[in-house]
Amino acid sequence: xxxxxxxxxxLILAGVFEVTWAYSLKHADGFTRFxxxxxxxAAIGPSFTLxxxxxxxxxxxxxxxxxCGIGVAGTAxxxxxxxxxxxxxxxxxxxxxxxxxxxxxxxxxx
Numbered sequence: 599x600x601x602x603x604x605x606x607x608x609l610i611l612a613g614v615f616e617v618t619w620a621y622s623l624k625h626a627d628g629f630t631r632f633x634x635x636x637x638x639x640a641a642i643g644p645s646f647t648l649x650x651x652x653x654x655x656x657x658x659x660x661x662x663x664x665x666c667g668i669g670v671a672g673t674a675x676x677x678x679x680x681x682x683x684x685x686x687x688x689x690x691x692x693x694x695x696x697x698x699x700x701x702x703x704x705x706x707x708x
């Protein structure tokens with residue numbers, strides 16, 4: 599049980615790094631700004647590494663879908679909270695559907 603929990607926590611952390619590099623990339627201005635560019639590159643490595651570790655225990659399709667889902671939903675939420683992107687009902691419903699899908703994969707998978 600502990601191994602499974604560890605794998606899922608690793609996958610969640612990989613998703614957080616996914617959001618981090620996407621946010622840094624937004625501020626890197628086409629890799630013309632040093633610190634945001636460095637932040638982007640520094641977050642990509644752990645994101646992929648942690649995803650690889652999680653793949654040892656979590657089925658490929660589930661792990662990849664959850665990793666991408668965390669990245670997509672997390673990035674959209676950061677866009678709303680930090681960048682002032684619109685919070686229309688359809689956007690929020692779609693985000694809720696992504697989160698529901700991620701939770702469904704966790705509940706129905708190993």
